Amino acid sequence: MQYVRPVTAAAQGAPPPGTAADREAGRPRALPGQDPYMQWLLTLSVVTGGILTVRPVGLDGRGLAVAVLLVLNSAALLARHLPEHMVPPRFALLWLGSGVVAAVALLGVSRTGTGYLFAFFLCGHIGYRLETRAALTLAGACSLLCGAVLFLRLGPGSAPVPWALGLATGAPVLIGIINRGQNRSVRAVIEAAESAERAARAEARTAVLTERGRIARDVHDVLAHSLAAINMQLELVDALIETGDLEKVREANDTAHGLVKESLKQAQWTVHALREDALPLRETLSAMVESSGHRDALTVTGTVRTVPAQVTQNLLRIAQEALTNAARHAPGGEVEVELAFAASSTTLRIRNRPATRPVNAGAGSGMGLIGMRERVALLGGTVTAGPVTEGPHQGGWQVEAVIPG
Structure with missing residues (x-):
């Protein structure tokens, strides 16, 4: 931050430091180099x-007459400490013009003393308060009036003071x-x-x-998906108990246990993601x-490379969402x-064929696809999700995420 070197009092007259409330209200505050107490x-x-001399x-x-002019000059000089926002420009011009007239009159009427200092200091504040043209x-x-009063010796106090001093009274305006x-x-x-x-x-x-x-997306991925899958298996267990098919009951129960273990793994992945830990994309x-029940379902093409941790985390979450939806909607x-x-991108593609078992998916939260789009958008990529209309997977569903870089 730049600081302003203090200058003479004739060039000063800035308002005292403002509080936070002043700044919020738009009122000016004192700047570096302006000590209001010194002013x-x-x-x-x-x-x-002036009073003493x-x-x-x-x-x-x-x-x-001298006493009245002393009061007027003192009031005009003291008024320079009024904050700028409290003095309209027209009033400032009227006040300072009246002060100049009072200072010239005091210089002519008084016999001795330092009355000329009122004109010096007032001109310095004129340069600070008014715009350049009006100030000059x-x-x-x-300067002309003070010089004329002293040169022409219009007042009884003019003789002891050199007329050049009167011409110099306007010089402090440049400092202001x-x-x-x-x-x-x-x-x-x-x-x-x-700003x-x-x-x-x-x-x-x-x-x-x-x-x-x-x-929120990570919590949704772990809780909503895992609990929904476990709930499906438990509902299946309840239905199979009534049929008396213990073998299928045990199978459904084992699947539920497997989902619980998988949920614990997913919770660990979430913790890793929140801690920004890097996970190996292909291995994870x-x-x-495989834990979702699809062995040898992963195909890797291209030259395997290490991708940024954020890309890894989001691709894993997208895969988790797609696999969970496949289990729910196409069991x-x-x-x-x-x-x-590829050289300029990493693509994840998940396809599932139509269901071979009864579907009991229930109502989804609708957050899954939204979460996918948000994740990919943060990475500058694209994601598509929709039915497969041709090829060996016709009638199924496909999710494809392409991440640049």
Whole structure:
């Protein structure tokens, strides 16, 4: 972050530091290099110096005029500490113009003192508060008027003060203009940094939501699929008990036990996925296919290579979803799984033939295919799922996922 070097009080006048509520309300805050306490101290020093040195001060005649002009000059100088959002531009021009007139009048009416400091400091704030053209015009007018008062000796206090000092009263406007430009640049940098911070927070929130979605898909894959398959087998056991066919009861019971073991394996895979552990794609896929009851169903083509952990995890989940759907909607149907490694992509294809046993799939959650599409979309790939209309698997179902890279 860029910091602004402190400059003279004549060029300052920025509002004091704002709170978080000020920033939310759109009010400006103090920028680096602006110490509001120092600015107040300098302003009060000028006012105090004027009160102690400017003469004459009294309750009648010229003394009363000097006292009134001291009050007006002090008020105009103290007003520079008002926050910018509280002072409309037109009012600021009126206030600063009136302050210039009061400063010129004080310089002409007073006999001695440091009254000229009011004009110096006020011109510095004119450069900070007003736009460049208006600031230069008003400060130039202040210089000409002060110089004219002293040169022409229009007031009783003009003789001791050189007229060149009057012409110099507008010079601090340049410091104010420079400081205003620096402050605007710093404010732009701060706003850009805050905008970047907000964008980073939004990106982090998006990443959290994406991760939650991934975890939800993994939980669905483990719980919904496994419990649905186990429930099917238990329902089959209940139906077979009534028939008295103990052999088929034992077979269904053994299948249920096998599904429980498989569910434990799937839970382990989910834990690996959540921990971003790398699993061997071909070996893990082969074990998954065999545990689903389809031996020698996996075919691997192309040159086997190691793929990124995220690709492995998502392809395994897609395979798990497809195998579970095949068991649910096409029980007894033959299943073929193909894993193809190409130079620019990795393809997973799962086909199942029509069911050879009664189908009792029940109502699905509808999250399976949605989860597949989400997984593949995160990897920039494509997924298709639909019936096979030709070839040896005609009448069956096919899921194909293609991941680039």
